[in-house]
Amino acid sequence: MNKYEVLGVVGEGAYGVVLKCKNKETNEIVAIKKFKETEDNEIVKKSIQREVKVLRLLRHINIVELKEAFKRKGRIYLVFEYVERNLLEVLEASPSGLEPLYIKKTIFQLLKAIYCCHQHDIVHRDIKPENLLISNANVLKLCDFGFARSLTAQTQDLTDYVATRWYRAPELLLSYSNYDKGVDMWAIGCLLCELTDGNPLFPGENEMDQLYLIQKMLGPLTPSQQETFSKNPRFLGMKFPEISKPETLEQRYLCKLPKRAINFVKGLLKMEPSERLTCRQALKHQYFEDLPEAIEFMKELDQQIEQEK
Numbered sequence: 001m002n003k004y005e006v007l008g009v010v011g012e013g014a015y016g017v018v019l020k021c022k023n024k025e026t027n028e029i030v031a032i033k034k035f036k037e038t039e040d041n042e043i044v045k046k047s048i049q050r051e052v053k054v055l056r057l058l059r060h061i062n063i064v065e066l067k068e069a070f071k072r073k074g075r076i077y078l079v080f081e082y083v084e085r086n087l088l089e090v091l092e093a094s095p096s097g098l099e100p101l102y103i104k105k106t107i108f109q110l111l112k113a114i115y116c117c118h119q120h121d122i123v124h125r126d127i128k129p130e131n132l133l134i135s136n137a138n139v140l141k142l143c144d145f146g147f148a149r150s151l152t153a154q155t156q157d158l159t160d161y162v163a164t165r166w167y168r169a170p171e172l173l174l175s176y177s178n179y180d181k182g183v184d185m186w187a188i189g190c191l192l193c194e195l196t197d198g199n200p201l202f203p204g205e206n207e208m209d210q211l212y213l214i215q216k217m218l219g220p221l222t223p224s225q226q227e228t229f230s231k232n233p234r235f236l237g238m239k240f241p242e243i244s245k246p247e248t249l250e251q252r253y254l255c256k257l258p259k260r261a262i263n264f265v266k267g268l269l270k271m272e273p274s275e276r277l278t279c280r281q282a283l284k285h286q287y288f289e290d291l292p293e294a295i296e297f298m299k300e301l302d303q304q305i306e307q308e309k
């Protein structure tokens with residue numbers, strides 16, 4: 001850390017802290033994640049190794065770049081590119097929501113980042129405004145893979161999973177084992193709605209309230225989700241309040257989103273994970289068909305699909 005000057009804190013969590021730093025030799029501004037635990041803690045060491053392995057896999061313009069990793073006095077440091085702001089700050093500057101074209105461009109960039117993750121069988125699991133960085137040129141950079149997991153990983157060490165509740169898919173709220181790429185698609189649906197009017201779609205105050213708000217808009221849990229709920233000791237003896245006045249997505253966003261955008265969100269917010277749009281299907285959705293960068297990307301994607309055949 002001698003070659004870096006600490007300029008401030010940009011993020012803090014159970015893991016440690018993310019610092020804004022300047023490289024004294026090059027004057028480059030970077031973000032450095034400093035882990036709280038030393039490498040003596042074997043569980044933490046394995047978790048950091050997994051995080052670095054994931055980060056080294058994911059090289060993409062819309063994913064924040066890991067520049068280097070080093071150890072000093074038993075502590076591990078990850079050096080990343082620094083980006084000027086996050087989407088939470090952009091939202092806070094526009095409390096009634098963002099411009100429709102800005103939303104479309106931002107969501108399309110996020111889908112490209114998640115497509116890169118999903119192609120490597122990596123699920124981010126914590127998509128939210130704080131984890132979406134926005135450069136001065138409005139380039140989106142997905143960050144913080146602290147909760148990302150490889151679907152091919154044998155271990156299901158999910159006890160540490162405390163990602164943000166408001167963007168969590170029903171299957172994650174009900175259990176921590178059977179999740180897949182659909183949890184990221186759900187979060188993107190929640191995010192698009194929030195960018196539209198500045199209000200979180202499902203601001204649950206606890207896990208029961210979260211599940212209640214979801215069902216109030218999207219209908220009841222699926223039979224298998226209801227079975228998981230009834231067997232989960234965390235919810236023993238609990239029942240959902242009667243849903244007096246359900247409000248559909250259409251009712252809530254009819255005057256705020258065009259029909260195509262509402263169809264797109266409905267494709268992401270399916271209660272049954274297997275019915276949700278995949279990232280590839282989302283990228284090809286009608287909602288993006290008037291976006292020039294989408295037309296170009298579709299050509300590349302179709303060529304890639306042809307090559308994969």
Ligand SMILES: Oc1ccc(-c2ccc(-c3cc(Nc4ccc(CNC5CC5)cc4)n[nH]3)cc2)c(O)c1
Nearest residue numbers: 010031064080081082083084085086143144145146
């Ligand atoms: O596994 C991991 C762990 C950490 C990261 C990570 C990498 C880079 C960053 C980062 C943050 C950042 N810039 C930034 C972040 C947050 C803000 C919000 N305002 C802050 C509070 C004063 C403003 C700017 N640039 N780069 C943050 C997290 C990562 O991408 C993956």
